[in-house]
Amino acid sequence: MKKSLSKILVLILSTLLIAAVVTGCGGGDSGKKDAAGVPTIRVSHQPEFETFLTYRAIQEGLDEKNGVKLDLKFFDSGMPQIEALPANEWDVGATGGVPAIMAALRFDAYIIGIADDESFANVVMARGDSPLANGESPKGKNILVTTVSSGHYALSQYLKSQGMTDKDVTIQNLEQAQAVAAFDSGKGDMVGLWAPFYYTGLQKGWKVVADGDAVGAKIPLVLIANKKFADEHPDQVVKFLDIYFQKIDEMKKEGNKLAPEYQAFLKEWAGMEVSLEDAKLDIDKHPVYSLEEQLALFDTSKGESEVHKWMDGIATFFTEQGKFKPEEKEKVMKSEFINDKFLKELAKQKGLIKE
Numbered sequence: 001m002k003k004s005l006s007k008i009l010v011l012i013l014s015t016l017l018i019a020a021v022v023t024g025c026g027g028g029d030s031g032k033k034d035a036a037g038v039p040t041i042r043v044s045h046q047p048e049f050e051t052f053l054t055y056r057a058i059q060e061g062l063d064e065k066n067g068v069k070l071d072l073k074f075f076d077s078g079m080p081q082i083e084a085l086p087a088n089e090w091d092v093g094a095t096g097g098v099p100a101i102m103a104a105l106r107f108d109a110y111i112i113g114i115a116d117d118e119s120f121a122n123v124v125m126a127r128g129d130s131p132l133a134n135g136e137s138p139k140g141k142n143i144l145v146t147t148v149s150s151g152h153y154a155l156s157q158y159l160k161s162q163g164m165t166d167k168d169v170t171i172q173n174l175e176q177a178q179a180v181a182a183f184d185s186g187k188g189d190m191v192g193l194w195a196p197f198y199y200t201g202l203q204k205g206w207k208v209v210a211d212g213d214a215v216g217a218k219i220p221l222v223l224i225a226n227k228k229f230a231d232e233h234p235d236q237v238v239k240f241l242d243i244y245f246q247k248i249d250e251m252k253k254e255g256n257k258l259a260p261e262y263q264a265f266l267k268e269w270a271g272m273e274v275s276l277e278d279a280k281l282d283i284d285k286h287p288v289y290s291l292e293e294q295l296a297l298f299d300t301s302k303g304e305s306e307v308h309k310w311m312d313g314i315a316t317f318f319t320e321q322g323k324f325k326p327e328e329k330e331k332v333m334k335s336e337f338i339n340d341k342f343l344k345e346l347a348k349q350k351g352l353i354k355e
Contacts, residue, residue: 031233039233040069041240044081044093047074047270049195049286050115050221051094052262053247055269062246068239072269076175077146078102085109091229092240096150097314100222104337105328110230112342113223113241114294114307119213120285121195122154125206127183132190133207139168144183145192147173148323150219153314154212155192156321161215166321195285196266199278218310221286230342237342238349245346248288256280295347298340307338 032040041063045051054070057063063070073090075081078099084090085107094115095103103109124143126132132141138159145155156166174182176197183191184204193201198208212219223244230237251258256279263279266272274282289297297306304312312333319329347353 031229031236034069038064038067038069039236039239040071041092041236042071042073042090043240044073044075044084044090044095044224046077046081046095047196047266047272048094048221049121049262049282051269052265053115053244053251054094055265056261057243057247062243066239066243068236068243070240070243074269076177077149079148082106082109085226088226088228090226091233092223092225092237094221095224097220097222097311098149098153098318100224101311101315101318101324101332101337102148103224104335105324105332108227108335108337110225110227110337110339110342111222111307111311112225112230112237112339113244114289114297115221115223115244116286116288118150118194118219118221118286119217120211120287121198121282122151122192122212122217122219123194123198124155124158124190124192124209124211125183125198125201126190126209128205128207130189130207133209137162137164138190139164140170141189142170142172142187143190143192144172144174144179144188146176146179147171148318149194150212150217150221151176151192151194153219153317154210154215154217156317157212157215157217158210161210195282196270196272196274196278199274199282200272202278203275218313220307220310225339225342230339234342234345238345241342241346242349245291249290251283251288252290256283259283291343291347291350292352294343295340295352298338298343305338305340308333311338 043054058070078095081095082099082103085103100111132138145151159165179191180197180200225237259276259279262283263274263276266274299305315329315333318324319326344353
């Protein structure tokens with residue numbers, strides 16, 4: 001059954017009301033420490049590439065070496081992550097640009113960094129024997145996609161490149177695993193997928209009709225923080241970023257040489273089996289940015305930052321689609337939800353910025 005945005009917002013606001021009661025009763029585990037006094041940071045992740053970095057850090061004990069314990073929390077996609085925010089179920093994490101804007105608009109969450117660039121890893125696919133795979137117009141077709149997501153943004157930009165809007169097709173909302181299963185069973189004419197789900201499609205002979213980069217959809221996968229946790233424990237947010245950037249640096253150095261480990265991660269944590277070649281492809285299609293590069297992306301010394309431009313593009317699109325009200329878009333883009341103070345603090349600790 002298709003879940004409309006209005007229903008999602010009702011669920012979010014209902015959850016917020018319940019969370020207010022729970023919080024008043026002392027609920028939530030934000031800032032929790034173990035018996036030895038080691039802080040636990042609950043990290044919200046989806047079964048995607050960016051989670052591999054946090055997963056490896058935990059497997060290698062890098063979190064403990066840095067004086068914290070990272071506790072992974074599994075979510076199918078971005079909106080369930082955001083729905084869990086008011087109940088204070090996680091502290092930091094990674095999510096798509098669209099859910100991040102929703103989190104900022106509803107719960108004042110912060111974007112604290114860039115996990116990776118998802119523009120090449122969000123695709124629109126058709127079956128290999130379908131005329132749609134060879135350029136036929138998608139007008140009037142039924143398309144499966146996870147709505148209010150980066151995948152939806154890429155899909156809609158693809159439709160725009162064809163001179164159409166969402167109204168010219170029928171969109172059915174499904175989580176990624178459900179979309180793969182439904183499309184495989186013959187439902188739908190096209191499907192919007194992100195990695196690693198779309199590699200399953202490649203294995204089944206489905207063809208990529210367009211990716212986000214090709215249709216002008218800049219799709220950052222962002223690092224996000226629960227405002228309450230970040231304001232109360234900024235040192236732990238910086239610690240998380242320190243650990244994450246150590247793995248980013250390793251990823252930039254090793255690249256797809258890490259494919260066997262990534263392949264094992266997808267099977268063990270996400271329950272997905274992909275080929276070694278697809279694991280290599282997934283790494284190649286997820287550019288990551290070093291701390292120095294991210295400081296430049298967040299820099300506002302010459303006007304709007306690159307990150308602000310990316311997020312504004314996403315917010316503008318969804319406003320045009322009626323998902324946000326114009327005043328909501330203006331409110332969130334004028335807020336301080338793109339917050340680089342934690343990056344800057346880490347940079348100071350690394351000697352990249354002088355006091």
